[in-house]
Amino acid sequence: MPYIINVAITVVLGLLYNASDKSEENKKRYLIVIWICLSLVAGLRGAYALGDTEGYRSSYLRAASMDFSTFFKTFEIDPGFYYLHWACSKIGIPWQVYLLLISFFVLGTFCYWVYKNSEDVVASMIIFEAMFLNVWMGSLRQDIAMALLLIALMLEKRGIKKIFLIGIIVVAVLFHSTALIILVYIPLRLIPINKISVVFFAVFSVL
Numbered sequence: 001m002p003y004i005i006n007v008a009i010t011v012v013l014g015l016l017y018n019a020s021d022k023s024e025e026n027k028k029r030y031l032i033v034i035w036i037c038l039s040l041v042a043g044l045r046g047a048y049a050l051g052d053t054e055g056y057r058s059s060y061l062r063a064a065s066m067d068f069s070t071f072f073k074t075f076e077i078d079p080g081f082y083y084l085h086w087a088c089s090k091i092g093i094p095w096q097v098y099l100l101l102i103s104f105f106v107l108g109t110f111c112y113w114v115y116k117n118s119e120d121v122v123a124s125m126i127i128f129e130a131m132f133l134n135v136w137m138g139s140l141r142q143d144i145a146m147a148l149l150l151i152a153l154m155l156e157k158r159g160i161k162k163i164f165l166i167g168i169i170v171v172a173v174l175f176h177s178t179a180l181i182i183l184v185y186i187p188l189r190l191i192p193i194n195k196i197s198v199v200f201f202a203v204f205s206v207l
Contacts, residue, residue: 006034006037006038006041006129006133007126007129007130009033009034009037010034010037010122010125010126010129011122011126013030013033013034014030014122014125014126015122017030017121017122018122027115027121028115030121030122031111031112031114031115031121031125032111034111034125035104035107035108035111038103038107038111038129038133039100039103039104039107039108040100040103042099042103042106042107043096043099043100043101043102043103043104044096044099044100045099052139052140056085056140057095059074059075059082059085060085060088060089060095060098061089061095062074063085063086063089063090064089064090064092066086068083068086071086072086077177078141078174078175078176078177079174080171080173080174080175081140081141081144081174081175081176084144084175099140102140102143102144105144105147106143106144106146106147109147109150109151110128110147110150111125112154113150113154114128116154141175141176142176142178144172144175144176145172145173145175145176145178145179146172146179148168148169148171148172148175148179149168149169149172149179149182151168152165152168152169152172152182153182153186155168156186169182169183188201188204
């Protein structure tokens with residue numbers, strides 16, 4: 001039900017936005033409201049709302065009573081995420097607050113990406129919510145890695161030094177190894193956009 005309400009809010013506010021003068025200020029307001037709504041639903045969800053949530057919650061609660069080496073031996077993958085997991089648990093951040101913070105960071109990054117890159121922010125948000133929202137809400141390691149990659153791509157456009165770009169990508173990989181896919185997409189972005197390249201990108205992404 002919360003997802004349906006979110007989509008309804010996105011559509012209704014989107015209609016109001018499209019009926020407005022579409023100023024930068026209205027664009028910002030629209031995306032900020034959607035960001036807050038999506039983040040609250042993601043961050044306040046119950047342990048059994050999405051597939052991986054209960055597993056993350058259980059490991060987070062266990063981490064508070066374990067030293068890092070013992071905790072890490074339980075997983076031995078994606079060390080960046082589990083170090084964050086362990087550190088936040090150790091300093092006493094409640095699980096739901098931790099989940100809220102991640103949700104606001106991840107979804108805020110995506111909404112900012114849409115703000116900077118989309119010509120139709122309403123269509124972009126509706127497509128995202130219809131096709132990808134469950135993934136971004138349910139898989140914390142992948143979420144943070146994807147958000148970091150979006151940050152890396154935005155900074156790369158601004159001409160960030162390569163050493164910093166590589167550093168962000170390394171951190172993303174430490175949160176989830178699939179972040180290495182960016183090494184393929186960065187050079188592909190140099191290909192001019194035309195009908196043939198759009199078909200190629202679509203097929204490549206599916207593969």
